[in-house]
Amino acid sequence: MSVLRITFLGTAGAAPTIRRGLAATAIRAWSDRLLIDCGEGTQRQMLRYGTGFKVDRILFTHFHADHYLGIIGFLRTLAMSERTEPLVLQGPSPDVERSLMKAIHLGWREYQFPISIENVAPDQVIERGDYLIRVVAADHRKSAVGYSIEEPPRPGRFHPEAATALGVRPGPQFGVLQRGEKVEVSPGRWIMPSQVMDPPRPGRKVVFSGDTRPCREVVEASRGADVLVHEATFSDIEKDRALETMHSTAREAGEVAAEAGVGKLVLTHISSRYDAQTEILAEEARSVFQGEVIVAEDGMRMEVGYREDSSEE
Numbered sequence: 001m002s003v004l005r006i007t008f009l010g011t012a013g014a015a016p017t018i019r020r021g022l023a024a025t026a027i028r029a030w031s032d033r034l035l036i037d038c039g040e041g042t043q044r045q046m047l048r049y050g051t052g053f054k055v056d057r058i059l060f061t062h063f064h065a066d067h068y069l070g071i072i073g074f075l076r077t078l079a080m081s082e083r084t085e086p087l088v089l090q091g092p093s094p095d096v097e098r099s100l101m102k103a104i105h106l107g108w109r110e111y112q113f114p115i116s117i118e119n120v121a122p123d124q125v126i127e128r129g130d131y132l133i134r135v136v137a138a139d140h141r142k143s144a145v146g147y148s149i150e151e152p153p154r155p156g157r158f159h160p161e162a163a164t165a166l167g168v169r170p171g172p173q174f175g176v177l178q179r180g181e182k183v184e185v186s187p188g189r190w191i192m193p194s195q196v197m198d199p200p201r202p203g204r205k206v207v208f209s210g211d212t213r214p215c216r217e218v219v220e221a222s223r224g225a226d227v228l229v230h231e232a233t234f235s236d237i238e239k240d241r242a243l244e245t246m247h248s249t250a251r252e253a254g255e256v257a258a259e260a261g262v263g264k265l266v267l268t269h270i271s272s273r274y275d276a277q278t279e280i281l282a283e284e285a286r287s288v289f290q291g292e293v294i295v296a297e298d299g300m301r302m303e304v305g306y307r308e309d310s311s312e313e
Helices: 042-049 071-080 095-104 160-165 172-176 217-221 234-244 250-260 278-286
Strands: 004-010 024-029 032-036 057-059 087-092 115-120 126-128 133-135 145-150 183-186 189-191 205-208 229-233 264-267 293-296 301-303
Touching: 004 042, 004 189, 042 264, 057 250, 071 087, 071 095, 087 095, 126 264, 133 217, 133 250, 133 301, 160 172, 172 183, 217 250, 229 250, 234 278, 250 278, 264 278
Parallel strands: 032 057, 057 087, 087 115, 205 229, 229 264, 264 293
Antiparallel strands: 004 024, 004 301, 024 032, 126 133, 133 145, 145 205, 183 189
16 A cells, blocks of 8 residues: 655644644655645654655645744755755635745755746646645635645555456456456457446545635535644634634534535644644534544554545455
8 A cells, every 4th residue: 555644743823832833744755755834843743753854846726924934044054964856835815926035045045956936826736646646725814725635546456366257358448447458359249347346435535624614615625534633722612713713613614514424524723722732622622523523633644544444444
């Protein structure tokens, strides 16, 4: 099974705490190393939690300071380490170029590695070979997006005994059927993949909401996701404050997860008010969502498997 791993580097809301750094999440997606947001202090969190500095692409959800100011120190560290590999920085307009161009040149003039700054827009699909990144519209105080990492459907389970009973010879013909192609077992007699294989199985999907109010776009993007990482800045007691600041409560995150039918809900972007009382948030989400609910902690690592019994993989 190809690697799909999430490491939470910073899970705080707008202000860091002793327990939590500012927003940043490292993702190992197949051979790619991604970073979603890069709050102040992210590079230290990378060292602390062992993700390393080998990052191919940084996906910014938006350009409030707590989500991107860490890029200044991180890029300078990369420059001092004599990096030569290109780095792609992506985020929503109109802030992506204005904010990042100022940040990347603060305190450093020239980089010996190529840096690409690219705008992304809702519904855009970034093809990455083994998987894709889908850009998701969010509802925040300024232009903001989330991201969905999606694996294409996998072939259904192959039944060799059924194929043999139909006259298929073990060996290369098995491989042809598993690739979705028909085989001829005798003149004019063809066996179709659907005769010996189960229907295709869904690939893995992980959705990151970024900072947002509950919104239809995140619900639709999260349909059937294995994991939804959704912000839960406030508890329901402060729902008026959540509305004012265009954030979500834990209960609202649970409602999004329930409507989308996700497998697991991870709450992040935790206000300092709940830094040591996260069970309040978890219980609120569980009151409306029957699946597994986890409150992310800095350093938490999650391997994303398939929803069906992993013993078959």
